Amino acid sequence: MTLSSAADRPIVPVILSGGSGTRLWPLSRKARPKQMMTIGGGTTMLQRTAARVGDRDLFAAPLVVVGAGQANAVAAQLAELGASDAQLIVEPEGRNTAPAIALAALAAGPDDLLLVMPSDHLIGDADSFAAAVARAAPVAADGWLVTFGVRPSRPETGYGYIRRGEAIAEGVFRAERFVEKPDAATAETYLADGGYDWNGGIFLFRAGSYLDALAEHAPDIAGGVRAALLAGGAAPDAAAFADVRAESIDRAVMEHARRVAVVPVEMDWSDVGSWQALYETATADADGNVVAGEALAIDARGCLLQSEGPLIVAIGVEDLAVIAAGDAVLIVPRAASQRVSEAVAALRERGDPRL
Amino acid sequence: MTLSSAADRPIVPVILSGGSGTRLWPLSRKARPKQMMTIGGGTTMLQRTAARVGDRDLFAAPLVVVGAGQANAVAAQLAELGASDAQLIVEPEGRNTAPAIALAALAAGPDDLLLVMPSDHLIGDADSFAAAVARAAPVAADGWLVTFGVRPSRPETGYGYIRRGEAIAEGVFRAERFVEKPDAATAETYLADGGYDWNGGIFLFRAGSYLDALAEHAPDIAGGVRAALLAGGAAPDAAAFADVRAESIDRAVMEHARRVAVVPVEMDWSDVGSWQALYETATADADGNVVAGEALAIDARGCLLQSEGPLIVAIGVEDLAVIAAGDAVLIVPRAASQRVSEAVAALRERGDPRL
Numbered sequence: 172m173t174l175s176s177a178a179d180r181p182i183v184p185v186i187l188s189g190g191s192g193t194r195l196w197p198l199s200r201k202a203r204p205k206q207m208m209t210i211g212g213g214t215t216m217l218q219r220t221a222a223r224v225g226d227r228d229l230f231a232a233p234l235v236v237v238g239a240g241q242a243n244a245v246a247a248q249l250a251e252l253g254a255s256d257a258q259l260i261v262e263p264e265g266r267n268t269a270p271a272i273a274l275a276a277l278a279a280g281p282d283d284l285l286l287v288m289p290s291d292h293l294i295g296d297a298d299s300f301a302a303a304v305a306r307a308a309p310v311a312a313d314g315w316l317v318t319f320g321v322r323p324s325r326p327e328t329g330y331g332y333i334r335r336g337e338a339i340a341e342g343v344f345r346a347e348r349f350v351e352k353p354d355a356a357t358a359e360t361y362l363a364d365g366g367y368d369w370n371g372g373i374f375l376f377r378a379g380s381y382l383d384a385l386a387e388h389a390p391d392i393a394g395g396v397r398a399a400l401l402a403g404g405a406a407p408d409a410a411a412f413a414d415v416r417a418e419s420i421d422r423a424v425m426e427h428a429r430r431v432a433v434v435p436v437e438m439d440w441s442d443v444g445s446w447q448a449l450y451e452t453a454t455a456d457a458d459g460n461v462v463a464g465e466a467l468a469i470d471a472r473g474c475l476l477q478s479e480g481p482l483i484v485a486i487g488v489e490d491l492a493v494i495a496a497g498d499a500v501l502i503v504p505r506a507a508s509q510r511v512s513e514a515v516a517a518l519r520e521r522g523d524p525r526l
Numbered sequence: 527m528t529l530s531s532a533a534d535r536p537i538v539p540v541i542l543s544g545g546s547g548t549r550l551w552p553l554s555r556k557a558r559p560k561q562m563m564t565i566g567g568g569t570t571m572l573q574r575t576a577a578r579v580g581d582r583d584l585f586a587a588p589l590v591v592v593g594a595g596q597a598n599a600v601a602a603q604l605a606e607l608g609a610s611d612a613q614l615i616v617e618p619e620g621r622n623t624a625p626a627i628a629l630a631a632l633a634a635g636p637d638d639l640l641l642v643m644p645s646d647h648l649i650g651d652a653d654s655f656a657a658a659v660a661r662a663a664p665v666a667a668d669g670w671l672v673t674f675g676v677r678p679s680r681p682e683t684g685y686g687y688i689r690r691g692e693a694i695a696e697g698v699f700r701a702e703r704f705v706e707k708p709d710a711a712t713a714e715t716y717l718a719d720g721g722y723d724w725n726g727g728i729f730l731f732r733a734g735s736y737l738d739a740l741a742e743h744a745p746d747i748a749g750g751v752r753a754a755l756l757a758g759g760a761a762p763d764a765a766a767f768a769d770v771r772a773e774s775i776d777r778a779v780m781e782h783a784r785r786v787a788v789v790p791v792e793m794d795w796s797d798v799g800s801w802q803a804l805y806e807t808a809t810a811d812a813d814g815n816v817v818a819g820e821a822l823a824i825d826a827r828g829c830l831l832q833s834e835g836p837l838i839v840a841i842g843v844e845d846l847a848v849i850a851a852g853d854a855v856l857i858v859p860r861a862a863s864q865r866v867s868e869a870v871a872a873l874r875e876r877g878d879p880r881l
Contacts, residue, residue, distance in 0.1 A: 197839070469868050481836070481850070482880055484552070484869045486858040488846070493857055495836070500850050502857060503841040513824050514839045525837055 182308065182375070183283045184224035184233035185275040186257075188217055188245055188290040189265045193515045193526070194444055197499035198479060201526055206291035207244060210443055210452075217245065217290045218252045223297055224286065225254060232256035234278055235290075236271045239263055263409035268372070269423035270415045273385055273396040274407065281379030284311055287420075289372050293452055295439025303436035306342045307375045310432050315339075316384060317375040318346060318425060320368025320433040321440045326358035329444060329509075331370040331421060333433045346431040349421060368435050370421065371442070381424070389423040392416050446492040446501075446508035450475040464495075475505055499525050537663065537730070538638045539579035539588035540630040541612075543572055543600055543645040544620045548870045548881065549799050552854035553834060556881055561645035562599060565798055565807075572600065572645045573607045578652055579641065580609060587611035589633055590645075591626045594618055618764035623727070624778035625770045628740055628751040629762065636734030639666055642775075644727050648807055650794025658791035661697045662730045665787050670694075671739060672730040673701060673780060675723025675788040676795045681713035684799060684864075686725040686776060688788050701786040704776060723790050725776065726797070736779070744778040747771050801847040801856075801863035805830045819850075830860055854880050 188206050199205040206217040214222065224230040235257050237245045242261050249257045260274050272287055279285060286304060294300050300319075307317040320333050329352060336347030349370065353361060361367040386393040395415035402408035425431055441452045453461040453475075460468045464478030466485065473490040476483045481495045492508045494501040503510055518526045543561050554560040561572040569577065579585040590612050592600045597616050604612045615629050627642055634640060641659060649655050655674075662672040675688050684707060691702030704725065708716060716722040741748040750770035757763035780786055796807045808816040808830075815823045819833030826840040833850040840848060847863045849856040858865055873881045 197837075467869060467872060469865070469872070478855075481852070482552075482854040482878075484854060484856045484858075484866075486856070486865045486869060487862050488857055488859065491843070491857065493855070495850075495855050497836070499837040499839060500833075500848070500855050501839045501841070502843055502846065502848055503839075504843065507842050510824070510841045511839075514822060514841060517822060517824070523837075 181227075181229060181231040182224075182286050182304070183231045183279050183378075184221075185272065185285045185287045186217070186220055186233050186235045186290050187268060187271055187287065188235055188237045188241065189262050189271055190238075190289070190291060194509070194511060195446065195449070195494075196511050196515050197494055197496040197501050197525065198477065200496075202240065203244075204238075204241065204291070205443065206289075207241065207248065210293065210449060214252070215248055216293065216443070218248050220288055220290045220292070221249055221252055221254050221257065223294060223300065224288075225252070227256075229301075230286070231283075232258060234258050234260055234275045234285075236260045236262060236275055238265055261406055263407060263412045266412065266415045266417040268420045269385065269389060269392050269418045270396050270412070272374075272381060272420055273393065274400075276378040276381050276385075277396065277400060279378040281377065281382070283378045284308060285374075285376060285378050285381065287374040287376075289442070291443065292371065292373075293439075293441045293443055295441075295452075296437070299436055299438040303342070303434045303438070304375060306340070307432070307434045310340050310343050310434075311375045311377060311380075314377065314380050315430045315432045316380060316425060316428050317343070317432045317434055319371050319373040319375075320435045321371040322435055322437045323362050323367065323369055326355060326362045327369065328352055328355055328358050330442075332358075332361050332367040333370050335366050335368065335433055335435065339432060343432050343434050346425070346433040349426045368433060371440055372421075374420065374425075380430075384424045384428040388427040389416070389418065392418060392423055444509075446475055446477075446494065446503070446511070447505055449477075450492070450505055466493075473505065536582075536584060536586040537579075537641050537659070538586045538634050538733075539576075540627065540634075540640045540642045541572070541575055541588050541590045541645050542623060542626055542642065543590055543592045543596065544617050544626055545593075545644070545646060549864070549866060550801065550804070550849075551866050551870050552849055552851040552856050552880065553832065555851075557595065558599075559593075559596065559646070560798065562596065562603070565648065565804060569607070570603055571648065571798070573603050575643055575645045575647070576604055576607055576609050576612065578649060578655065579643075580607070582611075584656075585641070586638075587613060589613050589615055589630045589640075591615045591617060591630055593620055616761055618762060618767045621767065621770045621772040623775045624740065624744060624747050624773045625751050625767070627729075627736060627775055628748065629755075631733040631736045631740075632751065632755060634733040636732065636737070638733045639663060640729075640731060640733050640736065642729040642731075644797070646798065647726070647728075648794075648796045648798055650796075650807075651792070654791055654793040658697070658789045658793070659730060661695070662787070662789045665695050665698050666730040666732060666735075669732065669735050670785045670787045671735060671780060671783050672698070672787045672789055674726055674728040674730075675790045676726040677790055677792045678717050678722065678724055681710060681717045682724065683707055683710055683713050685797075687713075687716050687722045688725050690721050690723065690788055690790065694787060697789060699788050699790070701780070701788040704781045723788060726795055727776075729775065729780075739779045739783040743782040744771070744773065747773060747778055799864075801830055801832075801849065801858070801866070802860055804832075805847070805860055821848075828860065
């Protein structure tokens with residue numbers, strides 16, 4: 172299998188590691204976002220993302236877009252993995268994905284094929300992912316902006332969807348329409364329809380194709396990022412970059428561009444966007460409990476017990492998520508774990524350092 | 527009011543602080559039993575017990591029977607309270623209350639009236655307690671073994687009960703019968719009957735009366751304790767004391783002695799024998815939550831949230847007890863909090879240091 176760009180150059184992975192997710196609070200923190208965490212043991216999500224594109228016969232050294240506060244930690248994690256050839260692009264502050272990807276595209280050559288990936292998603296079936304990238308490569312080399320569509324397994328209301336259009340190659344379809352997070356009834360119709368995929372936030376395109384589309388559909392962002400780089404020299408100027416409109420690639424580009432393709436793929440994907448999502452990616456024991464770290468479950472069922480140190484003792488409880496970090500403990504019904512955002516908001520309001 | 531012994535000497539408080547209760551695990555530990563804890567803020571339960579008999583016009587300096595491991599901490603807590611005149615009697619190991627009280631009785635004069643109190647009970651209404659002691663004093667001076675009966679407020683199956691017999695003085699009754707912890711149906715009949723009180727484990731008697739009754743009904747314990755003191759000199763000999771039968775005063779003496787009296791008293795008493803009992807002694811907020819330490823309750827109801835440090839965040843849960851110590855977190859339905867014993871047993875079995 173050859174994964175090569177139009178100019179027969181290896182694909183350049185772009186790993187987006189600027190996020191400061193709080194949906195897995197209290198384990199994820201501002202100072203240690205989700206991608207820096209080991210989820211389910213072993214290496215961190217960032218390291219697993221880098222390892223997924225670690226074969227240097229197939230992929231070039233990655234560009235890693237990282238928040239200023241995490242640059243050292245990210246560099247250390249990549250070095251641990253033997254991926255010291257990664258090039259770090261430090262964002263002075265997070266302005267969402269459209270500007271971050273623009274920084275990477277400007278660092279690459281215009282004909283380089285960029286494989287853009289969030290650093291905090293899990294992909295269980297790496298072979299299917301690689302095969303989908305191989306299917307997408309010629310189409311992307313031809314100038315299309317390709318997104319990877321995750322086959323829905325449930326009527327999820329937390330993701331955007333992509334409507335598949337006509338086939339333009341084997342396993343590659345025109346993206347007919349991007350739709351925002353639907354309500355539950357709409358999500359049910361999408362699932363039943365079968366023609367919709369989840370927007371997983373993974374993309375493949377020529378650097379030049381992206382920059383052209385950005386210039387056309389979000390010229391302020393394209394111009395703002397160039398200006399920040401001009402003002403900054405080696406790294407983007409902080410004040411200029413702060414002035415760039417914070418916008419996602421989906422809203423800034425993908426929803427508007429003409430030649431957008433989707434490659435559906437079943438690859439055991441999870442964005443691990445909540446404790447419930449994490450529970451679903453794991454293998455539960457006979458009582459339906461998922462345990463990470465030290466925990467003692469006595470007559471407890473269906474619980475996620477995750478500790479970074481303290482021993483969790485759960486007795487006679489059901490379907491709870493209990494997450495213990497050093498200085499905070501979260502207890503929430505597992506199915507309502509997205510409500511951690513309410514706690515995060517309360518802590519933010521009072522300037523609590525445990526955020 | 528004068529609380530004086532037959533020989534017109536002040537009453538000698540005997541504070542039993544040898545227990546290593548684990549029913550409030552993970553806050554109470556082997557190395558820091560319940561009486562060393564502040565419950566509901568302020569001073570520790572031991573300090574409050576000592577303060578209850580702190581008036582030196584009414585009470586002599588207390589005798590405090592304490593486990594070897596806690597002697598220094600107990601001395602420090604008493605000094606903090608200004609009760610440095612307390613005399614510590616160090617037990618080499620815990621052998622239950624009958625031997626512990628024998629050590630105190632042998633340290634006192636035979637005519638001294640001993641007011642024996644566990645160090646880990648709460649008494650909300652100290653005046654009622656003092657009045658009950660005053661009622662009991664002449665009867666005890668006359669040679670009776672007096673126990674204080676707590677008026678039952680519910681059909682509790684966790685306590686022993688005392689059946690009141692004929693009145694022998696104003697507010698003082700012959701104890702007709704001691705009964706062990708009843709089943710639920712029996713507890714209901716006791717509550718309905720009205721003639722039963724909880725055995726609160728608080729006693730008043732002449733030191734000599736107790737030692738005589740012990741010699742008669744548990745001569746092995748009486749002899750064993752004397753032997754340990756003879757062998758040990760200043761403190762009981764460890765090996766000899768370890769040979770003394772471990773038995774409660776109730777089983778060794780009170781259930782058998784002839785002149786046993788009960789003084790019923792309503793004094794807002796709790797043995798704080800479970801997290802549920804602790805919850806009941808506290809004042810809940812509008813959502814029915816009782817919070818001690820740092821906790822954030824979001825749409826949580828009827829919960830006991832007690833932390834020694836970590837921030838507890840409880841979202842959308844009901845009627846849970848969540849107890850966070852430094853190295854352990856307990857989550858259990860509040861009404862089932864006595865099940866902590868199952869966790870304690872499991873930790874003991876594996877020799878877990880967090881016990």
